[in-house]
Amino acid sequence: DTAVSQTPKYLVTQMGNDKSIKCEQNLGHDTMYWYKQDSKKFLKIMFSYNNKELIINETVPNRFSPKSPDKAHLNLHINSLELGDSAVYFCASSLAGGNEQFFGPGTRLTVL
Amino acid sequence: GQQLNQNPQSMFIQEGEDVSMNCTSSSIFNTWLWYKQDPGEGPVLLIALYKAGELTSNGRLTAQFGITRKDSFLNISASIPSDVGIYFCAGLNAGNNRKLIWGLGTSLAVNP
Numbered sequence: 408d409t410a411v412s413q414t415p416k417y418l419v420t421q422m423g424n425d426k427s428i429k430c431e432q433n434l435g436h437d438t439m440y441w442y443k444q445d446s447k448k449f450l451k452i453m454f455s456y457n458n459k460e461l462i463i464n465e466t467v468p469n470r471f472s473p474k475s476p477d478k479a480h481l482n483l484h485i486n487s488l489e490l491g492d493s494a495v496y497f498c499a500s501s502l503a504g505g506n507e508q509f510f511g512p513g514t515r516l517t518v519l
Numbered sequence: 520g521q522q523l524n525q526n527p528q529s530m531f532i533q534e535g536e537d538v539s540m541n542c543t544s545s546s547i548f549n550t551w552l553w554y555k556q557d558p559g560e561g562p563v564l565l566i567a568l569y570k571a572g573e574l575t576s577n578g579r580l581t582a583q584f585g586i587t588r589k590d591s592f593l594n595i596s597a598s599i600p601s602d603v604g605i606y607f608c609a610g611l612n613a614g615n616n617r618k619l620i621w622g623l624g625t626s627l628a629v630n631p
Binding site for chain 1: 522550552554556559560561562563564567569605607611617618619621623624626
């Protein structure tokens with residue numbers, strides 16, 4: 408049983424393209440997150456949604472747009488991809504009042 | 520963004536040895552979490568700590584919530600090859616929109 412799933416696992420694309428990463432959780436959690444992990448392995452929060460409402464929006468270029476159609480899904484759309492966007496993107500979820508975040512397997516994005 | 524000081528940055532040990540790592544912060548946290556990340560996977564929660572002075576075990580892993588609430592420690596006893604990975608600490612304050620503050624990770628290598 409997959410708790411937090413992401414698609415695709417790998418994404419290779421050209422600079423300037425637009426791409427989306429999808430995330431779904433079947434844990435019944437209310438809050439979902441997107442993280443970016445760079446080559447030095449630092450985990451940087453990008454966005455957080457609580458029951459479809461944006462609650463954390465870090466200093467992220469507006470080329471990145473999260474969309475939450477329902478509380479079990481949080482997708483990430485990236486416009487005009489740049490070389491510096493290459494990284495591993497992780498989705499995570501938690502209970503609204505909970506501190507423990509559960510992570511998906513990650514999406515490795517490579518921009519050529 | 521804010522980061523936690525995590526030490527050591529990397530460790531290379533012999534199978535069977537015990538491992539200690541720590542995490543320190545300039546600010547107080549209400550929750551400390553310890554995660555492990557295997558290569559190509561997302562971080563997996565190992566131990567959650569909620570009370571200053573709390574000592575919690577998960578198999579061969581033991582973690583402590585420092586009395587000052589500004590630090591936490593993780594110990595692994597009798598290490599085995601599958602302990603290889605990156606260990607992350609993360610801290611949380613209740614009023615921070617559930618935004619975890621992360622350490623830079625401790626990379627552990629175990630020589631069989």
